[in-house]
Amino acid sequence: MFWTQVSCLTFMLIGVALVTSSYMSPYWDKLDPDDVNAEVDYRGFWASCSGETVKSMKCAPFVKLVGVANIVMTGRVLGGLSIFTGLLTCIVTGYIIHQNRKGKVTSRNGLHPGIIMMLITGLASGGSILFLGCKYAYDIVTKYHFDTNHMALGGSSVARHTLGSAFFMAWFGGALMVLATLAFPCVQGSKKKKPVTTQKKKGDNNSSNDDGLEFCEKYNALPHAAGGVYV
DSSP states (O other): HHHHHHHHHHHHHHHHHHHHHHOOOOEEEEEEEOOOOOOEEEEOOSSSEEEEESTOOOEESSSSSSSSOHHHHHHHHHHHHHHOOOOOHHHHHHHHHHHHHTTTOOOTTTTTTHHHHHHHHHHHHHHHHHHHHHHHHHHHHHHHHHHHHHHTOOOOOOOOEEHHHHHHHHHHHHHHHHHHHHHHHHHTTOOOOOOOOOOTTTOOHHHHHHHOOOOOTTTTOOOOOTOOOOO
């Protein structure tokens, strides 16, 4: 059970690392090159990059912390919340594993209070980044169809918005967080307590009589009368 719990914690850490990397990455919104501009543009929550190749890519951070587009501000808030609650989930999970090794875990009605906190923070972490992904995907897909319809109606060629690699990285990290969070209580609940058994002398079911007989035999005080009653 210990290594299974460690595996869940490892998946949580991988999920948080993926979400953190994608949160700081500019590769969320990709603008494909058009007939006029051959450069590829990327936009994230904190910076935008442009260039014809990866080596020639130049990035510029967003100067404003507020007053930006709604999707950018939403991404900053939900992404930061996901990272914070994800780190808190890993800390709580590591503490529970440590207490399990010491045998100090106590539960109420079969559910440890730390596991309840781990479930809340873990689902908040994965859920927030997954919700952000849904909202961001809807925004990008809407722009993509608008640009496509514009060109289909005879309009000039424009750079169409598509989803970048950071979007898929964040979604994968959020899914890992949710799965590991839901799997950990199942692993925790699979631990079975060993039944406590007491060894008794063969042929005698009364432990108090065993102690009395041993005491008598030790001091040679055992009566020799037949049919004697020993208490």
